[in-house]
Amino acid sequence: MSPPSASSSWALVPEHLFTEFLSLLPVKSLLRFKCVSNSWNTLISDPNFVKLHLKKSKSHNPQFTLITQHIKDIKGESPYGSDDESEVDHSIIPYSIHSFLDNPSFTLFADHHYLLNEKDCSFVAGSCNGLICLYGFRFSPTYTIHHQTHEYWLRLWNPATRAISEKIGCFIDYRDFCFNFGCDNSTGTFKAVASRYIPDKLTSDVRVFSFDENVWRNIQSFPVVPFNLSGSGEHEAVFFNGTLNWLAVRNDIPYTWYRHHPENLTVEQFVIVSLNLGTEIYNMYTLPQGFDEVPPAEPTVGVLGDCFCFSYSYKETDFIIWQMKKFGIQESWTQFLKISYHDLQLNYDFSNGTLKYYLYFLPLFLSKDGDTLILYSSQELKVILYNWRDHRVERTEVEVRKTIIDDETYNHSCWQNANGFVESLTSIC
Amino acid sequence: MASSSSNLISLKTSDGTVFKVERALAKTMKTVQAIIEEADANIYMIPIHNVFSHHMDMIIDYYKLSVAGKSKEFSVEKLDNDELKDFLLAVHYLNMEDLFEVLTQAVADRLEKKSVGYVRKYFGIENDFTPEEYAAIRKKNDWAFKGDDIEPEEDEEKQEE
Numbered sequence: 306m307s308p309p310s311a312s313s314s315w316a317l318v319p320e321h322l323f324t325e326f327l328s329l330l331p332v333k334s335l336l337r338f339k340c341v342s343n344s345w346n347t348l349i350s351d352p353n354f355v356k357l358h359l360k361k362s363k364s365h366n367p368q369f370t371l372i373t374q375h376i377k378d379i380k381g382e383s384p385y386g387s388d389d390e391s392e393v394d395h396s397i398i399p400y401s402i403h404s405f406l407d408n409p410s411f412t413l414f415a416d417h418h419y420l421l422n423e424k425d426c427s428f429v430a431g432s433c434n435g436l437i438c439l440y441g442f443r444f445s446p447t448y449t450i451h452h453q454t455h456e457y458w459l460r461l462w463n464p465a466t467r468a469i470s471e472k473i474g475c476f477i478d479y480r481d482f483c484f485n486f487g488c489d490n491s492t493g494t495f496k497a498v499a500s501r502y503i504p505d506k507l508t509s510d511v512r513v514f515s516f517d518e519n520v521w522r523n524i525q526s527f528p529v530v531p532f533n534l535s536g537s538g539e540h541e542a543v544f545f546n547g548t549l550n551w552l553a554v555r556n557d558i559p560y561t562w563y564r565h566h567p568e569n570l571t572v573e574q575f576v577i578v579s580l581n582l583g584t585e586i587y588n589m590y591t592l593p594q595g596f597d598e599v600p601p602a603e604p605t606v607g608v609l610g611d612c613f614c615f616s617y618s619y620k621e622t623d624f625i626i627w628q629m630k631k632f633g634i635q636e637s638w639t640q641f642l643k644i645s646y647h648d649l650q651l652n653y654d655f656s657n658g659t660l661k662y663y664l665y666f667l668p669l670f671l672s673k674d675g676d677t678l679i680l681y682s683s684q685e686l687k688v689i690l691y692n693w694r695d696h697r698v699e700r701t702e703v704e705v706r707k708t709i710i711d712d713e714t715y716n717h718s719c720w721q722n723a724n725g726f727v728e729s730l731t732s733i734c
Numbered sequence: 735m736a737s738s739s740s741n742l743i744s745l746k747t748s749d750g751t752v753f754k755v756e757r758a759l760a761k762t763m764k765t766v767q768a769i770i771e772e773a774d775a776n777i778y779m780i781p782i783h784n785v786f787s788h789h790m791d792m793i794i795d796y797y798k799l800s801v802a803g804k805s806k807e808f809s810v811e812k813l814d815n816d817e818l819k820d821f822l823l824a825v826h827y828l829n830m831e832d833l834f835e836v837l838t839q840a841v842a843d844r845l846e847k848k849s850v851g852y853v854r855k856y857f858g859i860e861n862d863f864t865p866e867e868y869a870a871i872r873k874k875n876d877w878a879f880k881g882d883d884i885e886p887e888e889d890e891e892k893q894e895e
Contacts, residue, residue: 329842336875
């Protein structure tokens, strides 16, 4: 189709109409169309337009990021394998939720601009409004030889525009810091949170980095230490509505599920610790009244369909999801789904009695109409699509490849770290 | 209120055709709705400027499909770029939210993979960059010009020949 003659009256059309089409275009197109004219370049770079585009992107094209791990064995000289090494890299890849629901079995290529090692970063602190906060660290010996210290840094990255910041927020401190990311709802300022459990003092070291002020600030320690904080170093905080939220258990010692069986816990000990990124003050919320039995495996918190949610396995037969319909209002907890394992067509072997302690499900996303749930199973290490209205189950097969040629890299998807994402023009500075 | 005894509203298009439409459909046209509400006396006929009879045909098609829950089946594929523009402007004049969103998405879809040159011609926009300015902006986001599905720029096509 050839373009219309220039005499057609687009020139008479008010500018806000152009804004309407432009706000619906993907970022790649908009970056190209900055070259159309001076006024288009100005319009596309305008912060108000960026906000409008972000809003449309959230409703029209919800995405998620998938973290993938790539391990390559490098054989050393020794025939005994004593100097064999493994090269580990990660990618974080955005993908459209609609596309995934339409075709849940496909091959994903980890293009090199998604690789983290090249950015000198190790992992992801979180994502918000189209920006991903990466962090890196390396062993940095200090004059005090009593403890091992690391040098840490952050990098702010927009995968849609491919802009990435320099290393910022550098600091040197103990190992085992965990990182999280979000933004202050009222001002839109991006913030990172670094936290570490201090076992001998039964407290935690928490600090906040404001990307506007470019400085770390110590804040109060967690009122209740999130469980798993002292564990593997990755702990899941959920960013929602300007707050970061952790599941915690009131206990004298930090609780790590896989080390201590839950027989000694009571439901009353569970609590949600919520950090408001604007005020940098904590709130605590109790869990639903209907949560009356400590589940065999770790419960989880997350975001589903624009609501903060809490989910867990129930009596080895069901999986329950609650939604906090009005965030912060404890009376608004509403049971959203109770899915029987039978409906999920699980053929796991429950006979030996220990599977229940390790089996957990993570509700990841909901389809736009709310009928299909994308659910991760720790047993299958895969994601299941469950349409709860029709009780239809579909298993998915997502293969990850680093390159088209098989270079003997072992590639693996970390669905348990998948997070909601949105494509945007948000600037990294 | 127009003909309070009937459920039909009469709309007269720019080319003189009179359409009798259901009140519910007229309600989706905020411009028409405003005229109806402002009138003191009965209105027998509401003139709608910039809207031609072929536009009304498509508006009625869309309305029927959306009432049946099939709005996704509505397509403007057969319209050329000029026709789509005129239809969009007509719907914009009538202030019909849903259909307007459908049409702006259709325009965006048509532009998504196109070259900068195409977009300039489409909207009748002059290139007011100096060659140096253009080269600088282009260089910054050069990767966005690449990809199998992206229409190459005219100057590049010539270079490849």
